[in-house]
Amino acid sequence: MDAKQKIKTPQNIVKKLLQWYGDHGRDLPWRCDDRTPYGVWLSETMLQQTTVVTVAPYYLEFLQRWPSVGDLASADLDQVLHAWQGLGYYSRARNLYKAACIIAKDLRGEFPDNEQDLLKLPGIGIYTAAAVAAIAYEHPTTPVDGNIERVMARLFNVHENVREKTGRQKIRDYAVQLTPEIDNRHWVQALMDLGATVCKPKKPDCLACPLMDVCQGYKIGSPEQLPIKPPKKKRPVRYGTVYWLVQKNTGAVLLRRRPENGLLGGMMEFPSCDWLERSTPPLGPDYGEQPIITEWRPLPGHVRHVFTHFELRLAVVHGTVNDGLNLAEHCLWCLPDDFHNHALPTVMKKIITHVMSKIL
Numbered sequence: 573m574d575a576k577q578k579i580k581t582p583q584n585i586v587k588k589l590l591q592w593y594g595d596h597g598r599d600l601p602w603r604c605d606d607r608t609p610y611g612v613w614l615s616e617t618m619l620q621q622t623t624v625v626t627v628a629p630y631y632l633e634f635l636q637r638w639p640s641v642g643d644l645a646s647a648d649l650d651q652v653l654h655a656w657q658g659l660g661y662y663s664r665a666r667n668l669y670k671a672a673c674i675i676a677k678d679l680r681g682e683f684p685d686n687e688q689d690l691l692k693l694p695g696i697g698i699y700t701a702a703a704v705a706a707i708a709y710e711h712p713t714t715p716v717d718g719n720i721e722r723v724m725a726r727l728f729n730v731h732e733n734v735r736e737k738t739g740r741q742k743i744r745d746y747a748v749q750l751t752p753e754i755d756n757r758h759w760v761q762a763l764m765d766l767g768a769t770v771c772k773p774k775k776p777d778c779l780a781c782p783l784m785d786v787c788q789g790y791k792i793g794s795p796e797q798l799p800i801k802p803p804k805k806k807r808p809v810r811y812g813t814v815y816w817l818v819q820k821n822t823g824a825v826l827l828r829r830r831p832e833n834g835l836l837g838g839m840m841e842f843p844s845c846d847w848l849e850r851s852t853p854p855l856g857p858d859y860g861e862q863p864i865i866t867e868w869r870p871l872p873g874h875v876r877h878v879f880t881h882f883e884l885r886l887a888v889v890h891g892t893v894n895d896g897l898n899l900a901e902h903c904l905w906c907l908p909d910d911f912h913n914h915a916l917p918t919v920m921k922k923i924i925t926h927v928m929s930k931i932l
Contacts, residue, residue, distance in 0.1 A: 667695025
């Protein structure tokens, strides 16, 4: 079916899916009756690249600590990053905080109510703007996430690569035609739920689908082959060395804040050299870019962590220093018992576990 052709019975498709959603929609904390634009935005931001099961407790904790966008803007960024630990993709937290400050100060606490103004805020892209406009304000906008993309590709048998312009446009054309003028909030959430619970990437449960009788992918017998995507590229491997530096008298360990921009921006870390693609870890006589000159003892093994675009393997070296060392900017000493007070990303927590298993 050509996406430029009109869908013959869009109202029937919408009606069937909304009826299914009334019986089978997921009970999620951000779908409460007293939802706010802030709560919808928060949930959509957290759900980017993260599962519903993981997000739910974080969402509830965030709302408890910062019930409004003004409360979030009044927090310290360190507090926000600390509360975000475990969710990953920390640029989302930094942009969430920046946007909250803009809303609270520049917009006088008034949350934008349309896609154009939402898109002006840090971290809000086309999908998130449309989702907030639809779910929070009932606007007839058309968000297309991975779940909706998959449903559209199968429903209308889209065989173009959905990562290329033609395929993306076809998916969007179909989604726009199905967007209802009223009750779009429930329609969007119904599509998301259908993709997440029935029209799954692998082994779709077609017999449980309310749209089975109109699904072209089901009729041709191979819905699991859609949508068409380019083959995944093999993740490159990056290597680095982490420096676990301990004060002799206190037992405190050196921490360093990462630059605000870039990967894990603003988070705390144990100092390390640059993470680069190499054939072997950078374990030479000087152990790379060491923070101070001291006797470094390599610990056996390494720490492995997988980011979206690369795999990281970190060797760890252990050293000690006398008290009174002048610290570089953005560095501090921290007792191991107080690590939990700092915004340490998951990869740094893996380093703690690794070190404790080797030296204790």
